[in-house]
Amino acid sequence: MKSASGDASRFPVFYTVIGGITASVGLELFLHPHDMIAGGVTGISRLVSLYTQEHFGLLLFVLNLPLMLLYSLSTHKPMLLRALPGLFAFSGSAIILSPFPAVSGHPVVCALGGGICIGLGAGLAARHGGLLDSLGLNESDDGRPSALFLTQRKIPLIQIVMLCNGLLLMTAGFVLGWEPALYSALSCLAAYETTRLMFTGLTRMVCVISNNQQTVEDALYRRLRIQRMSVGSPVQNLNEIKKDLVDEKTEKTIVYHVHLLDLQRFKAIIQMTDPQAEMYTLKKE
Structure with a gap:
């Protein structure tokens, strides 16, 4: 008779799907009702959706897919196949949850709660071979290259991610207002620390x-x-x-x-x- 723990260890896709749903809860029930955004392609998708009126969940999938394909080709590993279930769950549950109101009317509570949910979801997916955001806050052994070569210089990918997120938050300040942008920065910090804790702190x-x-x-x-x-x-x-x-x-x-x-x-x-x-x-x- 096989143990339950043995069966669970054979189905990492389950955890990437749960991670995608958890991250979408952080977005749709905490951040988006207060005009806050997350980092990476997730935040870019939100800003684009506000201007194009296209659904955020659809843009999230469409914008992440080519970058994940690029990473898969550059690392010569089937990363895309492992990431797709979590990405489907992430974007699909965002579509389902978008009509629901915010969990709280306090922006600080929502910034911290949303960041923690996103960090938990991203960390859970990454620990089991998935990837929710191709420029996300989490780092995985197999998910992304550790560095890129630009103009004959090797630049750590984490620095590129931080630069992109900084520019994204500045753009959000001009588009959505500086108060939501500051709360968004707080949310990104909470997400980063939660993901880091899931990888190193327990x-x-x-x-x-x-x-x-x-x-x-x-x-x-x-x-x-x-x-x-x-x-x-x-x-x-x-x-x-x-x-x-x-x-x-x-x-x-x-x-x-x-x-x-x-x-x-x-x-x-x-x-x-x-x-x-x-x-x-x-x-x-």
Whole structure:
């Protein structure tokens, strides 16, 4: 009988769809009723929709699609196929939710709430191989190139994203007014910090004792894109981590940093790869 956690780990599309719906809730129920915008292509789509009267959800899909195709070709990975379900859910649920009123009449509450929803949705999708916004606030191992070459100079993509978002917020200030633009900046900051927290801020150290170390390492990297900790880690030296384990098991121990959202998938992959493996969850120091 297969475990529920094992089944869930095989369907990352489910999480990208949930991420798309969560992000659209942040837009349509928090930001857009107060004339706030998000960053990236999502914000560009909103400004274009205000002038063309085309539906935001449709523009969101149309403007994201060519950039995602470009990234897929440049990285030689099937990123587009993994991103499409989340993008469909993002744009489709935005169309469905657009007639609904704002959750709150307080712009600060909506700016923070919308940013948190967008950050949660973008982070959830990115952690499972999706991408909601081709110039979004989230970063994924497989989603986008880390840098672009412009005029013989390598420029980190995060700098380009920040520049684009800055210009977008300035444009929003002229078009929508400076007060909504300032609230939009607050929302972008909340989204960025929420996404960063989902990637780096909620982790556990897990010791895996296995006779098939290489097989386990390959499976975890292929499925979760995580690698074992190396000796001299700034968190804690591996010798200190292993000192409480039985001596004869020390050489069979692999130590990982695992995000809480990936913990059940991590355990399911270990059990499928090596049913005899032992796992110990340690607290971070």
